[in-house]
Amino acid sequence: MTWLNVPTSGENDLDTLLALQAAAGKSLTDFLAIAEQVNDAAMLNLCRAHMARLLSCDAVLAKADPTLVAQLDNWHKSDVFSEAEKAALDFTEQFMIGARNVTPAQRQALASGLGVREPSTFVYGLYINEAFLRFLTFFDVRPGAPVTFTSDAGLGEKADREFIEWVDDDSSDTDPRLLAAYYGFNRATCSLTGVDATTDEIVRLRSAEYHDCKFCQSVRRVIDNPAGGNDLMREVLNYRDSKILSERQKTALEVLETFVIAPANVDDELKAKIARHFTPEAIVELLLKEMFWMSNKPMISLGTDPGAVSAEHYTDFEYDDEGNFVLLTAS
Numbered sequence: 001m002t003w004l005n006v007p008t009s010g011e012n013d014l015d016t017l018l019a020l021q022a023a024a025g026k027s028l029t030d031f032l033a034i035a036e037q038v039n040d041a042a043m044l045n046l047c048r049a050h051m052a053r054l055l056s057c058d059a060v061l062a063k064a065d066p067t068l069v070a071q072l073d074n075w076h077k078s079d080v081f082s083e084a085e086k087a088a089l090d091f092t093e094q095f096m097i098g099a100r101n102v103t104p105a106q107r108q109a110l111a112s113g114l115g116v117r118e119p120s121t122f123v124y125g126l127y128i129n130e131a132f133l134r135f136l137t138f139f140d141v142r143p144g145a146p147v148t149f150t151s152d153a154g155l156g157e158k159a160d161r162e163f164i165e166w167v168d169d170d171s172s173d174t175d176p177r178l179l180a181a182y183y184g185f186n187r188a189t190c191s192l193t194g195v196d197a198t199t200d201e202i203v204r205l206r207s208a209e210y211h212d213c214k215f216c217q218s219v220r221r222v223i224d225n226p227a228g229g230n231d232l233m234r235e236v237l238n239y240r241d242s243k244i245l246s247e248r249q250k251t252a253l254e255v256l257e258t259f260v261i262a263p264a265n266v267d268d269e270l271k272a273k274i275a276r277h278f279t280p281e282a283i284v285e286l287l288l289k290e291m292f293w294m295s296n297k298p299m300i301s302l303g304t305d306p307g308a309v310s311a312e313h314y315t316d317f318e319y320d321d322e323g324n325f326v327l328l329t330a331s
Contacts, residue, residue, distance in 0.1 A: 088114075124298050132291070195282050201232070206257070222318050251277045
């Protein structure tokens with residue numbers, strides 16, 4: 001049983017958690033399914049096993065081949081893995097530790113190993129699998145949850161290009177079906193409103209700083225700013241000592257930090273804070289949104305991060321009624 005206080009009704013932990021945000025949960029499993037369909041599934045599964053090992057994700061490790069898990073301990077010295085597999089594992093490790101530090105040589109080695117001009121389709125699959133494993137680990141989802149999915153959404157082309165042009169520049173060959181799934185996940189999560197806009201934006205800012213996304217750090221959502229005319233980033237980065245942020249907002253930031261740094265380390269104190277300040281529906285929403293915000297990692301690791309919207313000022317944005325990210329005006 002997951003530690004989150006929610007009845008299972010005979011379902012497994014994952015089904016129970018995703019049912020709390022059914023539309024967003026369905027878009028997540030569709031995204032995962034399509035990521036596997038458009039990629040080398042064996043290579044993606046190898047990298048997922050390695051990520052599960054690094055994150056101590058019991059839900060996946062319990063179903064993994066124990067011999068493979070043991071071999072991954074020293075994969076870089078092993079003759080069990082091909083050069084292509086080693087390139088993928090090397091990229092995966094650096095991607096998880098710090099996407100900004102992925103080197104051109106690592107990108108090229110991954111592309112060569114996959115036999116593609118550039119590896120963005122694989123990297124977007126890697127990202128959503130990492131995000132999913134962090135979700136499983138954070139909530140201590142018990143073994144029994146599926147680690148692969150099927151989708152009945154179809155492999156449609158991406159739509160409404162104007163809203164995601166910035167994630168798909170001319171140098172990339174990202175599979176349009178995967179971009180459609182990414183966009184569906186984007187809209188399903190960002191249209192959720194169970195977490196108030198101010199808390200939502202505070203957590204997004206911390207995520208942007210943690211992943212070092214220059215674009216994300218240069219924009220600000222139009223919110224009721226508890227700091228008045230001052231920018232909230234300073235409060236966010238020093239939230240434990242903040243006199244402005246509420247205890248609920250501080251808990252949300254602690255949740256975010258645990259999720260992106262060590263999701264297996266959710267202690268009893270944090271669990272109690274979550275129970276005090278968030279409903280199960282709200283905490284699942286908060287982490288589904290962080291899973292979407294992590295989508296800056298593929299662009300950062302591939303060197304296609306568009307950079308700051310402006311070097312002189314912050315640029316306002318808002319989500320429209322369908323969850324689309326819409327840039328507004330300079331502030």
